[in-house]
Amino acid sequence: xxxxxxxxxxxxxxxxxxxxxxxxxxxxxxxxxxxxxxxxxxxxxxxxxxxxxxxxxxxxxxxxxxxxxxxxxxxxxxxxxxxxxxxxxxxxxxxxxxxxxxxxxxxxxxxxxxxxxxxxxxxxxxxxxxxxxxxxxxxxxxxxxxxxxxxxxxxxxxxxxxxxxxxxxxxxxxxxxxxxxxxxxxxxxxxxxxxxxxxxxxxxxxxxxxxxxxxxxxxxxxxxxxxxxxxxxxxxxxxxxxxxxxxxxxxxxxxxxxxxxxxxxxxxxxxxxxxxxxxxxxxxxxxxxxxxxxxxxxxxxxxxxxxxxxxxxxxxxxxxxxxxxxxxxxxxxxx
Numbered sequence: 225x226x227x228x229x230x231x232x233x234x235x236x237x238x239x240x241x242x243x244x245x246x247x248x249x250x251x252x253x254x255x256x257x258x259x260x261x262x263x264x265x266x267x268x269x270x271x272x273x274x275x276x277x278x279x280x281x282x283x284x285x286x287x288x289x290x291x292x293x294x295x296x297x298x299x300x301x302x303x304x305x306x307x308x309x310x311x312x313x314x315x316x317x318x319x320x321x322x323x324x325x326x327x328x329x330x331x332x333x334x335x336x337x338x339x340x341x342x343x344x345x346x347x348x349x350x351x352x353x354x355x356x357x358x359x360x361x362x363x364x365x366x367x368x369x370x371x372x373x374x375x376x377x378x379x380x381x382x383x384x385x386x387x388x389x390x391x392x393x394x395x396x397x398x399x400x401x402x403x404x405x406x407x408x409x410x411x412x413x414x415x416x417x418x419x420x421x422x423x424x425x426x427x428x429x430x431x432x433x434x435x436x437x438x439x440x441x442x443x444x445x446x447x448x449x450x451x452x453x454x455x456x457x458x459x460x461x462x463x464x465x466x467x468x469x470x471x472x473x474x475x476x477x478x479x480x481x482x483x484x485x486x487x488x489x490x491x492x493x494x495x496x497x498x499x500x501x502x503x504x505x506x507x508x509x510x511x512x513x514x515x516x517x518x519x520x521x522x523x524x525x526x527x528x529x530x531x532x533x534x535x536x537x538x539x540x541x542x543x544x545x546x547x548x549x550x551x552x553x554x555x556x557x558x559x
Contacts, residue, residue: 233545234267250544253518255301258308258504259511266512274530281527282346283509287517288527293344297514300337305330307504311497317490321382324489325373327500328366331359334503341510355499362496369489383482391481398474401467405431408464418442431468432458523547 229235237245243252248267254260271277287294310327313319319327335356371384383391409423412433422434429451435443436456447459460468519525523544540557547555 229268235264245545245549247545250523250548251516251519253515254511255298255515256304256507256511257306258304258508259301259515261308262505262508263512263515274532277530279346280513281530283513284516284520285527286345287514288520290344291521293341294514294517294521296340297337297510298518300333300340301507301511301514304333304337304507307331307334307500307507311500311504314490314493314500315497317487317494319490319493321370321486322373324366324370324493328363328370331363331500331503334507335359337507337510338503345510345513355502358496358499359503362493362500365489365492369485381478381482383485388481388485391478391485394474394477394481398471398478401470401474404467405464405471408433416442416444429458430460430472431464432460433464434458 230238233246235246235248236242237249239245243249248264251267252260252263254263271280287297305326307327307330310319310323310330313323314327338356369384369387371382381391381395385392385395405423409421412423413419413421416439418435418439420436420439423431424434425431432450433447434456440457443457443459446461448461449457450460451458520527525544539559541559542555542557
């Protein structure tokens with residue numbers, strides 16, 4: 225119960241109120257958030273079934289005796305994103321494009337972890353590589369829909385070109401309109417002969433053509449006066465207004481359509497949530513087992529023999545937490 229856990233300092237030290245000075249603080253060599261949560265649950269809720277205990281110990285034993293495998297596994301796990309949290313965000317329809325790109329990278333990494341330990345460990349019921357194809361499918365959906373993290377998503381949006389014909393059409397029309405506006409100053413100077421003519425934009429008036437007062441008599445008939453300044457007149461044309469509307473509306477239409485496409489993608493990915501959770505759970509178990517093996521190797525821990533009889537027989541036992549606190553004084557083992 226909670227009082228016993230606290231008094232035994234299983235999860236946090238009585239004085240520190242953190243992992244420091246607790247059993248969890250000694251044992252936790254995990255590399256991932258998923259592994260850290262799982263180890264905390266294991267320490268707080270020990271197993272009671274002998275077969276389950278032996279399976280868990282056997283997995284740690286493999287990593288304990290194979291240093292190369294242990295280090296390769298821990299290195300492969302390092303930096304693995306929190307797939308459980310990301311899967312939950314996907315199922316809730318709340319995952320952002322950045323989180324989905326992180327998920328894609330995590331799926332590739334967790335597949336690599338599985339390859340490192342393939343057929344090397346005692347397996348339990350939901351292990352194996354049966355989910356690898358499903359994970360690849362989920363990753364492919366993200367790849368097809370979203371621009372890579374290195375792309376400039378701030379100016380271009382986050383949906384990959386070619387994914388949506390409608391979105392591509394909006395982007396193409398906006399680019400053409402911006403190009404027309406960019407060329408307008410040159411073409412209007414040529415048409416009117418006014419070399420000082422300028423085409424500019426501000427948030428209040430939008431796009432406009434500016435002509436000094438000295439040249440206003442040369443303004444074409446299709447120029448519509450928009451604003452009079454001390455030294456100049458500002459005009460628009462029906463065509464300029466049309467392109468302005470297209471450009472300004474394109475951003476709103478793009479944002480709305482991208483939200484729809486992202487929502488649809490999240491619905492598609494929700495079908496893979498169970499597979500992602502399974503992969504995450506496996507990675508967490510590997511992380512904990514390899515971490516416990518590393519802790520055992522560093523501290524000289526022995527694998528206990530589990531017997532059906534109600535016997536506790538400890539030889540040269542050491543208190544794992546106090547031992548760590550005795551920097552220069554060796555802990556005296558007890559039978």
